[in-house]
Amino acid sequence: MPLSRIALLWLVGVLVLVLILTSALVLWDENRFLEQELENRARTLANLLVTAAVEDGNPSRIPLAGLPELRWARIRTPSGHVLWQFGRPPEHSGGEPVVQVETSSGAGANRYRIELTVSTTTVRLHVLHSGLRLVLGLAMALAVALLAGAVLFERVSAPLDALARRMTTFDPESPPEPGTFPSGGARELTELAASFSAMADRLAEQRRQLLEGERLREAQKMEAVATLAGGIAHDFNNLLTGVLLHVRLLEQGEGDGETVAAIRRLAEEGVHVVNELLLFARRETAP
Numbered sequence: 001m002p003l004s005r006i007a008l009l010w011l012v013g014v015l016v017l018v019l020i021l022t023s024a025l026v027l028w029d030e031n032r033f034l035e036q037e038l039e040n041r042a043r044t045l046a047n048l049l050v051t052a053a054v055e056d057g058n059p060s061r062i063p064l065a066g067l068p069e070l071r072w073a074r075i076r077t078p079s080g081h082v083l084w085q086f087g088r089p090p091e092h093s094g095g096e097p098v099v100q101v102e103t104s105s106g107a108g109a110n111r112y113r114i115e116l117t118v119s120t121t122t123v124r125l126h127v128l129h130s131g132l133r134l135v136l137g138l139a140m141a142l143a144v145a146l147l148a149g150a151v152l153f154e155r156v157s158a159p160l161d162a163l164a165r166r167m168t169t170f171d172p173e174s175p176p177e178p179g180t181f182p183s184g185g186a187r188e189l190t191e192l193a194a195s196f197s198a199m200a201d202r203l204a205e206q207r208r209q210l211l212e213g214e215r216l217r218e219a220q221k222m223e224a225v226a227t228l229a230g231g232i233a234h235d236f237n238n239l240l241t242g243v244l245l246h247v248r249l250l251e252q253g254e255g256d257g258e259t260v261a262a263i264r265r266l267a268e269e270g271v272h273v274v275n276e277l278l279l280f281a282r283r284e285t286a287p
Helices: 003-056 121-168 187-251 257-285
Strands: 070-076 082-087 098-105 112-119
Touching: 003 070, 003 082, 003 098, 003 112, 003 121, 187 257
Parallel strands: none
Antiparallel strands: 070 082, 070 112, 098 112
16 A cells, blocks of 8 residues: 555544544533532532522522423431422432432521432433534544545645655666656656656756767777788888798798897787787776
8 A cells, every 4th residue: 555545544633533522521511510519500400499498498589490300309407307409319210310418507406408409311312413513513524524625635745655656666777758748736756757858868868978988988898909900011011021031031042130130029029019909908808
């Protein structure tokens, strides 16, 4: 799998994880806030009820409609007698999630104590609805992010992968035809592909010039060798002609010491020519 696709998948995975953690944190904070608000309202109602019980012994005059989550309430007198009670005790709540609040009012022998139980079902339903809305919003955001990622991959990553493959298989000896490098998409990628195509053309031209220069040097070298060979052949022809001439004189009995000296001189000239040829050969084969 191309590296760009792996990076895109990692990016999507990190984005999903961040969205999930953010959603959980937001919902937890909202649930804590709503439960705290509900408990504060319950405590306010409890203070009103117990104050009414202390003042005139009639907490029933306090309206309970302001706290529809109230499930049970009980006020005890300082002697422990139940002065007032509302609803069913917590043990008969049927498993409904509740929060208990306790407070008191008065002092000493006139201290009244109240206990309240309020349901947190509405809080949880509210948090659930908020969670559903949040999940829906996050899903839409994720869909948009995936679409943007796909478009980004199509316009950037895919051309880059294609260009990288072309660069990997590039051979200066067989340069690509014009237009074989990927184009389109982002302007920068188009310029990059054009730059690489131009570089490939320059490399091919430089290689062609190097090959032509190499062929020219080889031709010049062969021409020099041919010229040298012609000169050597001419010199040896003169030497051998002189040697043969003096040999014939010796065979005919007409030669003397000068003839032998001439033959020796011609042989030495031949040795000199051979040494020059060997020196030239060593220079040509030296690294």
